[in-house]
Amino acid sequence: MKKTIVAGVLLSLALGSAVYYKESGKADPGQRSKRGMPSVVVTDVVREPMRREVEALGTVKARESVVLSVKVTETVEAVHFEDGQIVEADTLLVTLRDGEQQAKLRAAKANLQEQNREYNRIKGLVKAKTIASSELDKRATSIDVARATLAQYQAELDARYLRSPFKGVLGFREVSPGALVTPGTEVTTLDDIDVVKLDFPVSERFLSRLKKGREVEATAAAFPGRVFTGAVASIDSRIDPVTRAVVVRANIDNHDLALRPGMLMTLTLITEQRDTLVVPEEAIIPLQQRHYLFVVNADNKIEQREVEVGLRVRGKVEILSGVDSGEQVVTRGIMKVRPGQEVKTRTSERFSVQGAS
Numbered sequence: 001m002k003k004t005i006v007a008g009v010l011l012s013l014a015l016g017s018a019v020y021y022k023e024s025g026k027a028d029p030g031q032r033s034k035r036g037m038p039s040v041v042v043t044d045v046v047r048e049p050m051r052r053e054v055e056a057l058g059t060v061k062a063r064e065s066v067v068l069s070v071k072v073t074e075t076v077e078a079v080h081f082e083d084g085q086i087v088e089a090d091t092l093l094v095t096l097r098d099g100e101q102q103a104k105l106r107a108a109k110a111n112l113q114e115q116n117r118e119y120n121r122i123k124g125l126v127k128a129k130t131i132a133s134s135e136l137d138k139r140a141t142s143i144d145v146a147r148a149t150l151a152q153y154q155a156e157l158d159a160r161y162l163r164s165p166f167k168g169v170l171g172f173r174e175v176s177p178g179a180l181v182t183p184g185t186e187v188t189t190l191d192d193i194d195v196v197k198l199d200f201p202v203s204e205r206f207l208s209r210l211k212k213g214r215e216v217e218a219t220a221a222a223f224p225g226r227v228f229t230g231a232v233a234s235i236d237s238r239i240d241p242v243t244r245a246v247v248v249r250a251n252i253d254n255h256d257l258a259l260r261p262g263m264l265m266t267l268t269l270i271t272e273q274r275d276t277l278v279v280p281e282e283a284i285i286p287l288q289q290r291h292y293l294f295v296v297n298a299d300n301k302i303e304q305r306e307v308e309v310g311l312r313v314r315g316k317v318e319i320l321s322g323v324d325s326g327e328q329v330v331t332r333g334i335m336k337v338r339p340g341q342e343v344k345t346r347t348s349e350r351f352s353v354q355g356a357s
Contacts, residue, residue: 039344041332042296043280047325050311050318051273054209058200058218058250060263062191064166070096071159073182076175081188083172087164094162094175094187101157108150115139115146168192169257191261196254198230200267201245209271210235216250218267220259228252228259232269276310277319283331284309284317293323294330294337296345302330304339 074096081093119139125131164170171189175181198218202210214232230252239246248269252259259265284307285292295303307322323329328345330337337343 037342037344038333038336039346040294040296040330040334040337041349042328042345042347043283043331045277045279045319045323045325045327045329047275048278049273050276050278050313050316052209052271052311052313054202054206054269054271056200056202056267056269058198058265058267060252060259060261060265061197061199062168062193062261063195063197063251064168064190064192065261066165066190068093068162068164068187068190069183069185070094070162070181070187071183072096072156073180074160076177076179076181078177079173079175081170081173083170085170087168087170087190089164089166091164092161093164093170096160096162096181098157098160101153101160104153105150105157108146108153112143112146112150115143119143162187164190166190166192167194193254193257193259193261196252196259196261197233198250198252198265198267199247200250200269201240201243202248202269204239204244204246206271207239207246210246210248210269215270215273216252216267217270218250218252218265220263220265222263223258226258228254228265272311277323277325278316279319279323279329280331281312281315281317283329283334285334293319294334294339295323296328296330296343300342300345302337302339302341302343 076094077097078095079093080095081087081091087093119136119142122131122136122139126133126136168190169192171191173188174186181187198216210232212232212234216230216232218228218230219226220228230250232248233251234249236247236249250267250269279293283293285294291307291309293305293307295305297303305322308320310318310320312318330343332349333343
């Protein structure tokens with residue numbers, strides 16, 4: 001008897017559950033379809049700067065650079081600079097012994113004065129018609145010779161003084177007082193590095209993109225995290241037939257003198273830059289020669305749009321036409337949907353981690 005009662009109760013519960021689920025399905029068919037709606041990850045079409053770049057390695061050179069040496073053979077009398085000193089143009093650096101030249105210059109000045117006095121005396125006699133006018137011409141010639149001699153001795157004296165030809169940073173001092181120096185003896189180096197030149201090779205296939213004024217961003221291992229900026233100043237007139245590359249020269253601001261000639265720099269040459277519409281590269285659907293995007297409209301339905309693409313840079317693609325800024329495009333779940341289908345959207349992937357018990 002008890003078994004019969006228990007079996008009847010179980011049968012009643014089963015029938016009741018079947019009727020409940022059947023009625024629930026009829027009462028809310030949308031809920032069942034909603035549970036089967038695909039979920040996709042979307043992102044907005046945004047407008048942002050995008051640029052085309054060429055990467056290269058370059059070598060730093062001084063804007064002006066010279067090895068300083070003397071013009072004559074003589075003994076060093078005094079050195080007026082220190083290693084690494086910053087000097088202005090025409091700064092006196094080295095004095096050679098100049099006693100003989102000083103004496104010759106004084107004698108030349110005295111001779112010129114004497115020739116001028118003699119000229120004036122002869123001039124008075126010519127006016128008085130005491131002597132012929134040809135004597136005056138001879139004295140004028142003597143004055144010209146005296147002036148030339150004075151200029152010669154002045155030049156010899158100036159050669160005893162070594163001066164900086166331009167503003168810059170001096171290198172190591174290579175001479176000492178009392179040393180005998182000759183023409184070609186290196187005294188020191190001088191580099192103008194307020195602005196440095198950065199020379200770097202670029203493949204000939206980028207030649208059409210190279211123009212003066214193109215922006216350059218460079219980094220050096222000695223200054224991690226710091227970016228030095230400049231612009232293309234000139235492009236070599238020849239292409240190396242071996243490397244098939246052309247040398248480009250950029251000017252880099254170096255007001256704090258951080259960069260030194262000979263340094264190696266990693267640089268980026270920006271050949272094109274503009275504000276444009278951008279989407280992630282993963283959102284692009286290539287089909288033969290065409291490109292498409294799945295756009296989610298206001299009704300959360302998929303629209304397939306043909307788009308025109310432009311630049312491609314590190315996971316991003318420029319969109320020239322086909323979508324507007326602010327529209328949402330599918331980046332994940334593209335294979336699960338089709339045009340006209342309603343979808344659920346989210347802005348990021350959902351990950352779950354289940355711990356082992």
